[in-house]
Amino acid sequence: MPKFAQIASTINLALYAVVSCTGLMVSTASFAATSSNIERIEVTGSYIKRQDWESASPITVIDAATINAQGFTSIEQILQQQPSMPGSALGASSNNGARGVAQVDLRGLGAKRTLVLLNGRRMVNSGSGADSSVDLNAIPLPMVARIEILKDGASAVYGSDAIAGVVNIITHSEYDGLQVDVTSGVSAQGDGETQLLSAIYGVNSARGNYSVGVVFADRAEVMQGDRDWYKPTDHNSSSIPSGTLNGMVQDENGQWIKSPHIYNYADDVYFQTPNERRSVFASMNHTLDHGVVVNVDALYTNRRSNQQLSGQPARINLNVCDPFTRGDCVLLDDAMLAAGIGANALGQVQYLRRMSEVGPRIYSQDTDTWQLSAGLAGHVGWHRGLDWRIDYGFGKNQADTAVANSIHADWMAEAIYADQASWFSGEPLTEAMMDAVSFTERTRGGNEQQTLLATASGELVELSAGAIEFAIGAEYRSESGYFYPDPIMIAGQGTAPRQAPTDGRYHVFSVFQELSVPFSEALNGQFALRLDDYSSFGLATTWKVGLTYQTTADLMLRAVASSGFRAPNVAELYGGNQGSFENLIDPWSDNTKPQQILVNRTADPDLKPENAKSYTLGLVYSPQYLDGLALTLDYWRVAVTDAVSRLDVQAGIHACYAGDINACTTFNITPAGDMDNITSRLTNVGLLETAGVDMNVTYRINAAGLEWTAANDTTYLMDFEQDNSEYAGTIDGSFGAYGRVRNHFTMTASAGNWGLWYLNRYLGPMSDLRKGNRVGSSMYHDISGTYRINEQAMLTLGVRNLSNTKPQRVSNGKDAGTVPEVYDTVGRTFYAGVSLRF
Numbered sequence: 001m002p003k004f005a006q007i008a009s010t011i012n013l014a015l016y017a018v019v020s021c022t023g024l025m026v027s028t029a030s031f032a033a034t035s036s037n038i039e040r041i042e043v044t045g046s047y048i049k050r051q052d053w054e055s056a057s058p059i060t061v062i063d064a065a066t067i068n069a070q071g072f073t074s075i076e077q078i079l080q081q082q083p084s085m086p087g088s089a090l091g092a093s094s095n096n097g098a099r100g101v102a103q104v105d106l107r108g109l110g111a112k113r114t115l116v117l118l119n120g121r122r123m124v125n126s127g128s129g130a131d132s133s134v135d136l137n138a139i140p141l142p143m144v145a146r147i148e149i150l151k152d153g154a155s156a157v158y159g160s161d162a163i164a165g166v167v168n169i170i171t172h173s174e175y176d177g178l179q180v181d182v183t184s185g186v187s188a189q190g191d192g193e194t195q196l197l198s199a200i201y202g203v204n205s206a207r208g209n210y211s212v213g214v215v216f217a218d219r220a221e222v223m224q225g226d227r228d229w230y231k232p233t234d235h236n237s238s239s240i241p242s243g244t245l246n247g248m249v250q251d252e253n254g255q256w257i258k259s260p261h262i263y264n265y266a267d268d269v270y271f272q273t274p275n276e277r278r279s280v281f282a283s284m285n286h287t288l289d290h291g292v293v294v295n296v297d298a299l300y301t302n303r304r305s306n307q308q309l310s311g312q313p314a315r316i317n318l319n320v321c322d323p324f325t326r327g328d329c330v331l332l333d334d335a336m337l338a339a340g341i342g343a344n345a346l347g348q349v350q351y352l353r354r355m356s357e358v359g360p361r362i363y364s365q366d367t368d369t370w371q372l373s374a375g376l377a378g379h380v381g382w383h384r385g386l387d388w389r390i391d392y393g394f395g396k397n398q399a400d401t402a403v404a405n406s407i408h409a410d411w412m413a414e415a416i417y418a419d420q421a422s423w424f425s426g427e428p429l430t431e432a433m434m435d436a437v438s439f440t441e442r443t444r445g446g447n448e449q450q451t452l453l454a455t456a457s458g459e460l461v462e463l464s465a466g467a468i469e470f471a472i473g474a475e476y477r478s479e480s481g482y483f484y485p486d487p488i489m490i491a492g493q494g495t496a497p498r499q500a501p502t503d504g505r506y507h508v509f510s511v512f513q514e515l516s517v518p519f520s521e522a523l524n525g526q527f528a529l530r531l532d533d534y535s536s537f538g539l540a541t542t543w544k545v546g547l548t549y550q551t552t553a554d555l556m557l558r559a560v561a562s563s564g565f566r567a568p569n570v571a572e573l574y575g576g577n578q579g580s581f582e583n584l585i586d587p588w589s590d591n592t593k594p595q596q597i598l599v600n601r602t603a604d605p606d607l608k609p610e611n612a613k614s615y616t617l618g619l620v621y622s623p624q625y626l627d628g629l630a631l632t633l634d635y636w637r638v639a640v641t642d643a644v645s646r647l648d649v650q651a652g653i654h655a656c657y658a659g660d661i662n663a664c665t666t667f668n669i670t671p672a673g674d675m676d677n678i679t680s681r682l683t684n685v686g687l688l689e690t691a692g693v694d695m696n697v698t699y700r701i702n703a704a705g706l707e708w709t710a711a712n713d714t715t716y717l718m719d720f721e722q723d724n725s726e727y728a729g730t731i732d733g734s735f736g737a738y739g740r741v742r743n744h745f746t747m748t749a750s751a752g753n754w755g756l757w758y759l760n761r762y763l764g765p766m767s768d769l770r771k772g773n774r775v776g777s778s779m780y781h782d783i784s785g786t787y788r789i790n791e792q793a794m795l796t797l798g799v800r801n802l803s804n805t806k807p808q809r810v811s812n813g814k815d816a817g818t819v820p821e822v823y824d825t826v827g828r829t830f831y832a833g834v835s836l837r838f
Contacts, residue, residue, distance in 0.1 A: 044120070048469050060713070061146055086717065087110075087737065094273070094820070099305075100128075100273065103133050113161065114161070114162075114167060116134040116166075118371065120170075127445075130503075144170070148166075149167055161566055163566055164638065175211040175213075179198075179200050181836075184832060195217065196217045196218075199214055213281050215280075218275070219275040219276075227825065231817060237313065238262065239352050239354040255339070265311075283295075291379055292376060294376060295375045299370070300369070300370050306364050309360060311356035314409070320332060330416065351416065351423070355437075357428055358434045361403055362405065364401065365399055386458040391452070395450075406441040406488075451475065453475045454475075468515060473511070481505075485499045499577075514527065522550045536573060542564055557618075560615065565609040567609050573604070577603075579599070580600075584653060585650065587657040599680050601679075602679055608642060610643050610686075616636045628700035632694070633695050636693075642685075645683070649680050687721070690717070693715070693716045695712075696712070705751055709746075713745075720738045731766040733818075758782070765777045781802040784797065803828075
């Protein structure tokens with residue numbers, strides 16, 4: 001209770017301070033009761049309900065018509081096209097390490113720094129367990145009425161995670177009758193088929209609206225080897241199916257020579273990952289007596305997805321027999337010794353074999369996500385009138401995942417010891433040999449979230465320029481997550497690194513306030529303050545100040561300054577130790593080249609929150625002399641300090657070698673150079689800073705008997721710096737794409753029963769981060785058309801990537817010499833849909 005009293009007192013003090021500062025402008029009618037029949041609405045970025053709202057923060061709105069025109073089957077495909085989304089967010093084209101999730105990455109600051117809301121309320125993190133962000137696959141596209149993207153820090157309103165901004169997904173709430181939609185698509189190559197089927201039934205009554213819907217979505221795979229622009233040399237690996245011993249192989253004469261072989265693993269790898277989703281959702285808005293409204297939203301989604309990689313590259317360290325032992329060891333014959341194959345300091349040799357004969361590694365996920373929100377809302381006539389709302393939210397996600405054709409390291413070593421001649425010969429493995437060393441890795445995980453939110457908003461006093469409006473609220477939220485690897489992996493018996501379980505939870509209590517103050521008819525101030533008390537680290541305080549100034553009827557200036565934070569998530573606080581083979585130089589050895597050294601990656605329950613400052617300065621111009629034209633121009637900057645990150649392991653090794661005892665202790669290295677237990681711990685050492693300019697132009701006109709709308713959205717990235725390294729204007733398969741210019745142009749034309757839609761998406765040239773060469777620009781063209789047959793039926797036809805633009809080549813590309821999350825690797829795609837209303 002003492003903490004709560006302290007927080008409440010601070011909120012009240014801030015509230016009264018702002019009111020008192022504006023007291024001289026209170027009119028004689030300041031406490032007169034007011035009433036209005038005009039609906040007051042709530043928009044993303046504020047709990048204040050207004051009849052009209054000129055936001056100081058830039059907001060992009062994607063409506064249902066735009067969503068439907070693109071023929072996609074998931075939300076992430078739409079969001080990742082936005083100019084404000086650089087980087088390389090995980091999605092349909094992420095095959096390695098994504099576990100089937102789809103994310104949004106605003107400003108390229110990472111998915112965990114973008115807050116995702118569903119109807120203005122937090123949604124549970126979801127994926128394979130102990131996840132740090134929302135899996136957008138859990139939200140079925142047909143239930144979406146619009147998507148609002150707040151491109152500004154919003155921690156003072158929503159709390160943690162809103163450093164880069166907020167994506168608020170708003171669902172339909174006024175269905176009346178039955179609507180059935182069917183959309184299908186296929187690439188020009190005849191693969192990558194997609195289907196989206198939905199049926200939604202709603203009833204309107206004098207008391208409210210009640211609706212229920214079901215959605216089925218299916219996406220088929222696209223293989224890398226099935227695209228003609230792909231070069232087999234893009235995928236080379238020294239891990240070959242015949243196996244190597246200390247990098248040597250036997251030739252046809254039985255002599256050991258240096259392996260001349262490289263392996264192309266593209267035929268087993270996806271460009272587009274298969275994904276199947278089933279969703280059921282329901283909503284109710286029911287008005288009780290005295291105007292109290294009951295709102296209930298329920299959503300359940302099951303996702304079944306797959307990724308596929310080539311056979312496991314099994315790396316086994318084998319004991320070498322000495323003159324006095326036999327059995328669990330390999331015997332080096334004269335030919336091996338003559339070729340230079342010898343034991344290392346630990347008395348071992350390394351055997352590396354691509355286990356292609358066992359089969360590709362098939363990753364599979366079966367996830368279930370539930371989201372329930374129930375609330376009461378009403379209005380009381382106290383003072384000038386007060387809108388209140390109480391919401392309870394429950395979200396749960398659980399996942400069963402598997403990796404087929406994994407290799408058991410101990411079983412493989414035993415099999416080699418029992419028959420080294422067969423394994424070292426380079427000949428294919430027998431069925432019995434493959435069965436003896438393979439298994440299916442199984443894991444389970446999940447997330448759970450509970451929230452209780454109470455808000456009130458209304459008018460405080462009337463000033464000469466209008467009323468001071470406010471919102472206050474309190475929120476309790478609990479988060480938990482777990483991830484339990486396969487027991488074989490926990491024991492460190494697989495050929496992939498060891499991983500320990502993750503299991504943890506935390507909770508937070510928050511209070512917050514907002515004020516909107518009309519200092520004059522032209523100048524309006526928006527203020528927010530929030531205090532959060534976390535069980536994991538303690539208190540966090542955030543603020544936001546926004547100003548709008550209407551200089552003329554045509555021009556409004558706006559500015560925002562805010563602080564933000566991101567609380568460490570469950571995996572960062574309580575994550576189990578995970579091994580990672582990293583290419584490092586061991587200065588204590590004679591080998592001056594990088595070698596793979598096992599590093600233990602650990603979490604830290606004492607992590608502190610990340611802190612951020614964000615600034616926006618811009619204008620909104622809508623000239624009266626040219627009706628239908630609107631322009632926004634905004635400069636933005638975000639700086640993140642104390643980012644959760646890891647120290648440079650290689651730098652720590654060199655520092656320890658030079659005699660820095662603190663470095664030895666930090667990385668768990670002995671001064672003598674024993675790195676068997678080298679450790680990389682998460683800590684608050686990272687720095688992130690990005691800045692740029694957004695410009696949006698929209699023009700609506702009636703001409704030649706048609707209704708025209710043209711919109712152009714541009715982001716120019718001025719700066720993207722992480723840990724003192726500049727990435728603006730560069731691209732890299734591991735880090736992402738941070739091009740200077742991203743542009744999004746759309747044009748629609750409609751008349752009567754038909755409409756046409758055109759999209760032009762441009763990615764500017766970049767510099768290859770690894771080699772420094774120029775990576776050219778890319779332009780994609782999409783078109784679609786709609787025709788309303790009658791009041792009940794409408795048809796849609798479209799083509800994405802009409803010009804079949806090929807992806808740009810990147811030296812350190814994730815797959816096939818490119819970055820599939822950035823460039824279209826599927827190619828030209830056709831789609832068609834029909835919508836029926838009864």
